[in-house]
Amino acid sequence: MSTIASFGFWSFVGIVAGIYTLFALGVQVQFGFAGLLNFGHVAFMGIGAYTMAILVVKEDMNMWAAAGCGVLLAMLGGVLLGLPTLRLRADYFAITTIAFSEILRYVATNEDRLTGGSQGTINLAGIGKTAQYDDQWRSFLGSVERDLHVGGDVAMLIVVWTVALLAVVAVWLMMKTPWGRVLKSIREDEDAAASLGKNVFAYKLQALVVGAALGAIAGLFYAWQFSFFSPDDFAPLLTFFAWMIVILGGLGKAWTVPVGAIVFGVIFAGTRFFDFPPFSLLDSTERAYLRLIVIGLVIIGLMLFRPQGIFGSRREMVLE
Amino acid sequence: MFMQLLANGLVTGSVIALAAAGISIVYGILRLVNFAYGDYMTFGAFAGILFNVKLGLPIVLAAVLAMAATALLSVALELVLWRRLRAKSAGFMSLFLVSVGLALVLRHVIYLVAGPQPRTYAVDPYKVYVIGSARLSGAQGIAIVVSAVGIVLIGLLIAGTGVGRMMRALADDLPLAAVAGVRTGRVIVAAWIVSGLLAGLAGVLAGLVQTSFDPQLGFTLLLPIFAAVVLGGIGNVYGALAGGLALGLAMELSTWTELAGGVNPTYKPVVAFGALVLVLLLRPQGLFGRARVV
């Protein structure tokens, strides 16, 4: 029976919550602030992770430079996605964004020589060789551990959350600017914003790109945390988790995202501890199913009973 | 090879068409994009397994029972869930997210109850129909005939029957229909019943055509189905049927080697998405949809 108080386990949950904070922050910018229904957000995570891994293993690039390229490529991906699709009506846009992320996942699965195929990044260096992209990361983390006198887990936790909180602050500052004000107006009423001279399309594209950058950074941390990944790690399910986190915390505020991520992490991980009957009758695969059933029920319950999330105001919902 | 691909395209296309029609019917009236629809289909497919494999009933009877079971599920969810959400004036996004949550729940309950192992229907695997240069398996043959009948029936239902007319009235203007005395609650339930029947049918047919399937069946088909719905103009049932057939044909024919080597078959869904994006670029309201009004 696993101890509920196991530190290693909870620091793992903390790290994943940090990664999800970055990831969901992207959704918050795109939807909570700009009103964009991007359901393909996981694609940006994948682009960030894969670009970095491929450049390091195949082109022998410096990992930090490769990471930068990953973020830039994801932003470019946002532009390429947005240019043809942002003028579509909202529900069509949503469907094309899912198509976007699935197409990328298909390509990643099938183009073995580029991405290692369905086996994942282990295959990047070709058959028979195991590829690693995170040597530089390991040494960086090692130096953090030494400087702060902490263990591996804690070091990662600190680094992830430092970046995540910096991102939260950055987004919060951005939204207080006149630029942020325009984004919010577009969320409220595009036509009113256009009638006031705002180029709605350009702003939406910018929101998409900012969100893409955040998604890519989340992808980088995902890659570094798990040392290995495959296309199936970037399935639409992750996008829905991000949406759930944003709704859970409350739409339209930057600081509610980390709270939502932590609550989500606790719910998700907490089901691991159903060690008492009748749940102990299930094996671990079955408990994995149960976990997703619980997540689904939480989403439904949220929308039924508290659609404004933990920190949203009922008032704002009424004004909608 | 062309004839074979054409036949395959019709099979795939008709399954997608039926499912797309099922989604469109509900969307037209309730403006609800039901992301759990794929899992309604999976439910139907597995109900079919229960009746056909576990209980040993002939496939046609099993399919009919599976359709009924899915229709029941559909109505139950309307009464327990969707109706309550509408009473709270839930917006488009809330409904979509609930359908996402529902999809998760349905799929994993099926996983829990039925397990992840692949299932196959009890049909003769050696039966082959030969039409010209195309060979259709027994399952494919059944699928084409049944879907053709299904498509015609749906068309007749919407165009010809009283219920169909009322559904169209609600799709046009729900509040107006309510004020005009139409029993909207009942028509909505009727729409969910039809949607559920179609989901069950499409699920069983998809299961037949794929030979073996697991609980991911419906969800993997969901995106091509949505593509068909959007292609046809969301809410337009005839458009959904046409869109489904068109996409099915496009997907299969794209692998034709005469077309510059043809597309790698594993990329078929990508062809469906690509076709969708192309159409939307040229005609943002879909093939049969209505243009936006400010």
Add this chain to the structure above:
Amino acid sequence: MSTPILAVREVVRTFGGLRAVDGASFDVEQGSITALIGPNGAGKSTLFNVVSGFLSAEGGSVQFEGRRIDRAPPHRIARRGLVRTFQVPRALTRLSVLDNVLLAASGHPGERLSGLLLRPARARAYERNTRHRAHELLELVRLDKHAQDYAGVLSGGQRKLLDFARVLMTEPRLVLLDEPMAGVNPVLGRQLLEHVLQLRAEGGMTFLFVEHDLDVVMEASDRVIVMNEGRVIASGTPADVRSDERVVDAYLGAAPPT
């Protein structure tokens, strides 16, 4: 000589087979207050949408200050100085009243990422000025007490005033008012009208408004344009138009205006 500030020529626009605007042509003189009237279904709102860029013209042309705008997107037309209000005021309900007006400022460097990153001081200064002007405008329409409230708490009439303040913030040269008096109590309506007259007198702003209240039309406008069934059937001074047979026929043929 004077080029009309707005020149509409043979504009055509259909909706599902119906020709909502069927070859409409008219001019609006700079500095005038022009009314656009006609029975319901005459095509006035559609024409407004076409002129302001929310709908494309399927035929004909629209020129603003001598330049064609019929292919331009609405935000660019607004930036050129042609702005509009909506029949049902489109207040941004979950933003504050002040934010609503601040948004109308044009050329704000703080609204662009490049401006924020490269010239933050300029952006800050511009924001200060904008706030100052916004407060002045809110005082003008007597909404300054509500500056920090959500725009969603304003009444219909107050939202019309907010719409008006927003439009003024853009420093327009031609303002299209879509039924400014609809749903507004007479006192408020008076206020609006006085603002319009003052703005025209002081700044040479041109106004084109759709209105059903014929008293207002007769009193406030220099010129009246009458539409029916998608075309302009008469134009001239209020007195001319009132006695024009074609106009009387058009109104008698349709439901009488309130």
